[in-house]
Amino acid sequence: MHVSNPAYFHSRYINVHLNRRKIxxxxxxxxxxxxxxxxxxxxxxxxxxxxxxxxxxxxxxxxGLAYGPVFPAALTLANDILPxxxxxxxxxxx
Numbered sequence: 555m556h557v558s559n560p561a562y563f564h565s566r567y568i569n570v571h572l573n574r575r576k577i578x579x580x581x582x583x584x585x586x587x588x589x590x591x592x593x594x595x596x597x598x599x600x601x602x603x604x605x606x607x608x609x610x611x612x613x614x615x616x617x618g619l620a621y622g623p624v625f626p627a628a629l630t631l632a633n634d635i636l637p638x639x640x641x642x643x644x645x646x647x648x
Contacts, residue, residue, distance in 0.1 A: 586627050594620040 597613040597620070604610070629645060636644055 584631065587624060587631070590620045590624055590627075 594617050597616045600613045601610050632645060633641060
């Protein structure tokens with residue numbers, strides 16, 4: 555398959571996401587949230603202190619990649635922690 559083929563890029567995109575999901579689901583929700591928070595905050599600090607448009611664009615994309623799975627992981631963690639009688643009401647407020 556030639557690199558300029560759109561199917562090549564799509565298959566690489568799906569492969570990266572599947573591998574990321576496979577690696578980070580084994581860590582658990584708390585470690586997962588901690589890792590994504592550290593990565594996001596590190597990229598935010600790089601945006602503040604490094605004066606480069608290319609680096610700022612790269613850091614912004616990594617922030618989006620890191621904070622994307624935070625909401626589902628937080629819901630899973632809340633589902634495990636909260637008692638069943640207040641679980642649905644508290645998740646509605648999230």
